[in-house]
Amino acid sequence: xxxxxxGKLHGIHVTEANLNYHGSITLDPDHCEEAGILPMEFVxxxxxxxxxxxxxxxxxxxxxxxxxxxxxxxARTCQPGDQIIICxxxxxxxxxxxxxxxxxxxxxxxxxxxxxxxxxxxxxxxxRYRFEILDQAHTPLPIPLxxxxx
Numbered sequence: 001x002x003x004x005x006x007g008k009l010h011g012i013h014v015t016e017a018n019l020n021y022h023g024s025i026t027l028d029p030d031h032c033e034e035a036g037i038l039p040m041e042f043v044x045x046x047x048x049x050x051x052x053x054x055x056x057x058x059x060x061x062x063x064x065x066x067x068x069x070x071x072x073x074x075a076r077t078c079q080p081g082d083q084i085i086i087c088x089x090x091x092x093x094x095x096x097x098x099x100x101x102x103x104x105x106x107x108x109x110x111x112x113x114x115x116x117x118x119x120x121x122x123x124x125x126x127x128r129y130r131f132e133i134l135d136q137a138h139t140p141l142p143i144p145l146x147x148x149x150x
Contacts, residue, residue: 004097005119006090007035008104009068011048013111014082016069023072025086026061034113035103037088045074046085052077066111097121097129104133117141 009031025045027037037043039060046053056074061067068086070078078084092100104117116136124130132140 001091002094002097003089004092004100005102006088006100007037007102008088009035009037009086010104010106011083011114012068012086012105012107013109014070014078014080014084015067015111017075017079018069018071019075021071021075023074024057024059025074026059026067026069026071027086028066028068028111029060029063031066031105031111031113032058032060034116035088035105037086041088044087044089045070045078046087047078047082048084049079049082050077068111098123 009027012031025043029039032038037058040057042055042057044053044055054074054077056070059071061069068084090100098121100119100121102119104115104119105113106115106117108114118134118138120132120134122130122132135141
């Protein structure tokens with residue numbers, strides 16, 4: 001079994017950090033449902049501003065609120081306005097990797113959904129893995145490559 005990306009909220013902005021709550025991250029149910037993130041599910045959180053990485057569980061906030069609230073100890077890792085990535089995962093047999101199509105949502109500064117993407121892995125005729133990012137119409141998007149110069 002391999003641990004693989006199941007869904008992702010990419011670049012959502014923290015709306016509040018509540019140190020005096022007993023833990024978790026509070027998210028808009030609309031965002032969670034669309035990305036396939038369940039209440040009480042553990043997620044990884046990566047802060048794009050500070051580089052902090054944490055793991056916590058999801059609780060649902062008010063539907064339509066676009067909230068992203070770090071609670072308890074997690075509130076020490078993110079500040080309102082910080083851009084974060086929230087990712088859930090699934091354990092899957094490697095032979096089923098091509099059936100997995102994680103949903104990825106990207107956000108503007110007000111936590112409106114900007115893009116609805118998905119990840120896709122396929123196998124080429126030589127048996128090698130191929131990775132694509134697909135837009136809503138299932139059209140492949142270019143994957144930016146990091147190439148260091150000589």
